[in-house]
Amino acid sequence: MKPSIPKGTRDFSPTEVANRTYIMNAIKASFETFGFQPIETPSFENSETLMGKYGEEGDRLIFKILNSGDYLAKADEKLLSEKDSLKVTSQISEKALRYDLTVPFARYVVQHQNEITFPFKRYQVQPVWRADRPQKGRFREFFQCDADVVGSTSLWQEVEFIQLYDTVFTKLGLHKTTIKINNRKILSGIAEVIGAQDKLIDFTVALDKLDKIGKDGVVKEMLSKGITEEAIEKVQPLFNFTGSNLDKLASLEGMLQTSEEGKNGVEELRFVINAVDSLGLTSANLEVDVTLARGLNYYTGAIFEVSAPKGVNMGSIGGGGRYDDLTGIFGLNDVSGVGISFGLDRIYLVLEELGLFKAVDNPKPKVIFLNFDASTDLFKMKALKALRENNIKSEFYPDLGESNKQQKRQWKYVTSREIEFVVSSLENDVFTLKNMISGDQIECSLSELVNKLN
Amino acid sequence: MKPSIPKGTRDFSPTEVANRTYIMNAIKASFETFGFQPIETPSFENSETLMGKYGEEGDRLIFKILNSGDYLAKADEKLLSEKDSLKVTSQISEKALRYDLTVPFARYVVQHQNEITFPFKRYQVQPVWRADRPQKGRFREFFQCDADVVGSTSLWQEVEFIQLYDTVFTKLGLHKTTIKINNRKILSGIAEVIGAQDKLIDFTVALDKLDKIGKDGVVKEMLSKGITEEAIEKVQPLFNFTGSNLDKLASLEGMLQTSEEGKNGVEELRFVINAVDSLGLTSANLEVDVTLARGLNYYTGAIFEVSAPKGVNMGSIGGGGRYDDLTGIFGLNDVSGVGISFGLDRIYLVLEELGLFKAVDNPKPKVIFLNFDASTDLFKMKALKALRENNIKSEFYPDLGESNKQQKRQWKYVTSREIEFVVSSLENDVFTLKNMISGDQIECSLSELVNKLN
Numbered sequence: 005m006k007p008s009i010p011k012g013t014r015d016f017s018p019t020e021v022a023n024r025t026y027i028m029n030a031i032k033a034s035f036e037t038f039g040f041q042p043i044e045t046p047s048f049e050n051s052e053t054l055m056g057k058y059g060e061e062g063d064r065l066i067f068k069i070l071n072s073g074d075y076l077a078k079a080d081e082k083l084l085s086e087k088d089s090l091k092v093t094s095q096i097s098e099k100a101l102r103y104d105l106t107v108p109f110a111r112y113v114v115q116h117q118n119e120i121t122f123p124f125k126r127y128q129v130q131p132v133w134r135a136d137r138p139q140k141g142r143f144r145e146f147f148q149c150d151a152d153v154v155g156s157t158s159l160w161q162e163v164e165f166i167q168l169y170d171t172v173f174t175k176l177g178l179h180k181t182t183i184k185i186n187n188r189k190i191l192s193g194i195a196e197v198i199g200a201q202d203k204l205i206d207f208t209v210a211l212d213k214l215d216k217i218g219k220d221g222v223v224k225e226m227l228s229k230g231i232t233e234e235a236i237e238k239v240q241p242l243f244n245f246t247g248s249n250l251d252k253l254a255s256l257e258g259m260l261q262t263s264e265e266g267k268n269g270v271e272e273l274r275f276v277i278n279a280v281d282s283l284g285l286t287s288a289n290l291e292v293d294v295t296l297a298r299g300l301n302y303y304t305g306a307i308f309e310v311s312a313p314k315g316v317n318m319g320s321i322g323g324g325g326r327y328d329d330l331t332g333i334f335g336l337n338d339v340s341g342v343g344i345s346f347g348l349d350r351i352y353l354v355l356e357e358l359g360l361f362k363a364v365d366n367p368k369p370k371v372i373f374l375n376f377d378a379s380t381d382l383f384k385m386k387a388l389k390a391l392r393e394n395n396i397k398s399e400f401y402p403d404l405g406e407s408n409k410q411q412k413r414q415w416k417y418v419t420s421r422e423i424e425f426v427v428s429s430l431e432n433d434v435f436t437l438k439n440m441i442s443g444d445q446i447e448c449s450l451s452e453l454v455n456k457l458n
Numbered sequence: 459m460k461p462s463i464p465k466g467t468r469d470f471s472p473t474e475v476a477n478r479t480y481i482m483n484a485i486k487a488s489f490e491t492f493g494f495q496p497i498e499t500p501s502f503e504n505s506e507t508l509m510g511k512y513g514e515e516g517d518r519l520i521f522k523i524l525n526s527g528d529y530l531a532k533a534d535e536k537l538l539s540e541k542d543s544l545k546v547t548s549q550i551s552e553k554a555l556r557y558d559l560t561v562p563f564a565r566y567v568v569q570h571q572n573e574i575t576f577p578f579k580r581y582q583v584q585p586v587w588r589a590d591r592p593q594k595g596r597f598r599e600f601f602q603c604d605a606d607v608v609g610s611t612s613l614w615q616e617v618e619f620i621q622l623y624d625t626v627f628t629k630l631g632l633h634k635t636t637i638k639i640n641n642r643k644i645l646s647g648i649a650e651v652i653g654a655q656d657k658l659i660d661f662t663v664a665l666d667k668l669d670k671i672g673k674d675g676v677v678k679e680m681l682s683k684g685i686t687e688e689a690i691e692k693v694q695p696l697f698n699f700t701g702s703n704l705d706k707l708a709s710l711e712g713m714l715q716t717s718e719e720g721k722n723g724v725e726e727l728r729f730v731i732n733a734v735d736s737l738g739l740t741s742a743n744l745e746v747d748v749t750l751a752r753g754l755n756y757y758t759g760a761i762f763e764v765s766a767p768k769g770v771n772m773g774s775i776g777g778g779g780r781y782d783d784l785t786g787i788f789g790l791n792d793v794s795g796v797g798i799s800f801g802l803d804r805i806y807l808v809l810e811e812l813g814l815f816k817a818v819d820n821p822k823p824k825v826i827f828l829n830f831d832a833s834t835d836l837f838k839m840k841a842l843k844a845l846r847e848n849n850i851k852s853e854f855y856p857d858l859g860e861s862n863k864q865q866k867r868q869w870k871y872v873t874s875r876e877i878e879f880v881v882s883s884l885e886n887d888v889f890t891l892k893n894m895i896s897g898d899q900i901e902c903s904l905s906e907l908v909n910k911l912n
Contacts, residue, residue, distance in 0.1 A: 013500035039853025046467035399493025
């Protein structure tokens with residue numbers, strides 16, 4: 005009979021909220037340092053805004069909200085009797101919970117285009133909801149932290165986003181992340197070379213296994229997927245894809261000689277990598293990875309994905325890329341966008357695993373006034389008021405402890421909440437202040453108390 | 459064809475987010491100063507957690523989430539063919555959006571009772587959703603900011619909550635709010651005196667009109683509602699309910715002589731008022747108001763409601779009270795709770811009307827590097843990196859401005875975003891920095907630039 009919460013959702017305890025706030029504040033502060041401005045959009049959108057934007061699978065995973073009132077009145081009787089769930093949905097539900105922050109952002113840009121000065125650099129930190137099967141690091145309600153620029157095609161944006169990842173992860177103490185970068189145009193070039201766009205995913209999936217199954221295994225898998233020996237021959241350089249990022253680009257350039265688009269992709273990547281090399285990264289590594297095929301139907305230029313440091317078993321903790329026509333779905337064409345996302349919940353799990361929350365300030369009071377003598381209550385409340393006016397987190401144990409047992413309960417409360425300072429008694433304006441860590445106890449006046457705790 | 463958002467929801471622009479964050483941070487900081495700790499609960503709960511907790515009207519206003527997949531499969535065919543929306547709901551929907559923060563908090567306390575040290579002082583700042591008819595200050599998605607204590611019956615909590623209201627509104631510059639206070643037990647006493655619990659709402663509604671329609675009007679309305687002349691005679695003091703709060707209590711005490719519960723209510727109020735008088739309030743007024751019947755079936759002791767300063771036309775901007783058995787609905791009995799709520803969206807409207815957002819720091823960059831000469835890009839990016847390492851909000855106009863028109867667009871961007879400092883050119887490591895407010899322009903080195911902007 006104990007109450008519970010829906011599968012894939014979570015309650016957050018005070019410590020967890022403090023840790024999450026710590027991560028979010030680091031991300032938000034960096035976003036603002038880089039010139040991004042916050043916006044927020046509603047938790048639910050009109051269904052037509054979201055449906056059809058994430059593919060068939062996405063449509064299925066969007067949480068739909070039932071219309072209010074007598075929602076069945078307008079539903080088609082035949083469809084109801086046939087129990088045609090799919091078709092009935094649009095008749096009984098007009099709203100749906102946000103599935104990501106990108107589509108609502110595109111909707112926002114189009115809706116508010118006359119109020120916005122472009123290029124528009126916005127950030128957004130809000131929850132999204134997906135009816136996905138929950139697993140480690142995957143929840144049905146989770147926060148996304150996105151920064152995007154729309155209205156500029158400059159590759160300096162790509163450079164800045166890589167610096168932004170580096171800045172945030174450095175600030176969080178999460179060193180040695182790997183920022184993987186690819187370019188959609190390079191993938192298109194590879195597709196041209198292997199002679200089939202529709203084999204591209206099979207190709208990258210197979211290639212991604214090179215470390216595990218070796219060249220022979222990869223070639224075998226490619227052949228089984230219908231990629232010809234001749235095509236595989238042409239992409240030989242990918243089987244020995246080592247050296248620096250610039251080495252890799254040189255190798256790609258040779259391989260993609262016959263593809264204009266492929267060569268463009270290499271040029272774009274080279275610009276970004278040269279710039280990042282010149283500017284330097286503090287704690288992250290940048291790595292060209294041609295198997296990166298994230299959001300293949302979505303991105304048109306750069307593709308990013310961030311991996312946690314080696315040894316931490318977690319999917320990507322961030323990702324993004326450039327999309328040349330983000331707002332086209334809502335009727336505003338030719339607005340290029342590029343952006344990245346931080347996966348708050350996964351970053352949380354990584355920081356936890358690596359013990360990186362030590363510095364987080366817990367939202368607990370610094371001092372508590374115990375309550376053993378009702379006659380001094382008012383004096384204590386006055387002292388408390390003075391402390392709080394000095395922004396010292398403080399509280400008063402509310403219930404009078406007369407018996408030994410009741411007084412013990414108050415001390416137990418202090419220990420369990422790990423409160424550092426305790427005022428245990430007050431006589432003639434003299435407070436007895438105990439430091440619970442050192443065990444030291446002093447007697448002091450109110451002004452000394454404020455100074456001591458400030 | 460322009461995209462839109464659902465009725466009663468809002469997009470928030472960067473300025474609005476900054477203003478909202480300012481209010482939320484003031485509230486959260488005060489909550490923590492008073493010893494409260496943050497928790498968060500999921501946006502949606504199992505339907506059985508919420509349904510039946512807010513009365514029939516509340517049930518109707520709760521947003522329900524459609525089950526995923528083939529949700530009609532399990533629905534009763536007869537009910538579907540009868541289009542019985544009410545009964546079908548529970549067969550096709552198992553989750554619902556949070557309607558307030560109090561019921562999820564009660565659920566949290568019961569579910570996590572073994573991890574919690576009581577008294578538990580928690581705060582929670584999260585959105586809630588209601589399918590209400592939108593109007594000024596009433597939205598379908600809005601934020602609540604709640605602080606509650608469970609597990610203590612001490613009246614010092616009531617005193618602290620009044621101080622907390624005063625602290626937050628003072629911090630926001632919102633002076634002369636009125637914190638109205640009543641006690642459920644006084645209302646019960648009045649019901650005893652007028653001889654009918656079921657007439658209590660009619661009684662308080664009529665009495666509330668005293669200022670507007672005068673004593674004769676109020677008596678007439680009470681008689682029309684079936685309250686007897688004899689009963690009205692017994693509550694004469696309420697028709698001349700003036701003087702200090704203590705005067706009012708004396709008058710109530712005389713009137714409620716025959717009601718034990720009523721006299722208890724007066725005693726409780728007297729304790730709270732005496733304490734608040736001794737401690738003092740900075741900017742708010744405390745006012746006993748026996749017409750305050752907020753959450754009548756819910757609260758068992760103190761009842762609070764906060765009005766905006768006179769002259770601002772807005773419903774209550776906060777409210778709360780004591781409920782003796784909050785967690786009983788989930789099977790944990792005898793846990794007394796008391797709490798207050800801040801209505802973020804209404805407070806926003808009041809601050810806006812009174813021009814109290816002037817101090818809010820807009821999340822715009824402090825300095826921008828214009829882009830008129832691609833050959834200096836890398837130097838500018840290096841300077842930008844140095845500024846950002848010093849936490850100076852800064853950006854680089856991404857697209858090269860070669861033509862006059864393109865360069866004008868960059869200056870227009872600066873003006874429209876109200877950016878204070880502009881680096882317009884860079885030659886031989888010398889930056890030209892312009893203050894857009896004073897018009898002053900200087901030439902400086904990188905280290906001078908960092909110092910100047912820091």
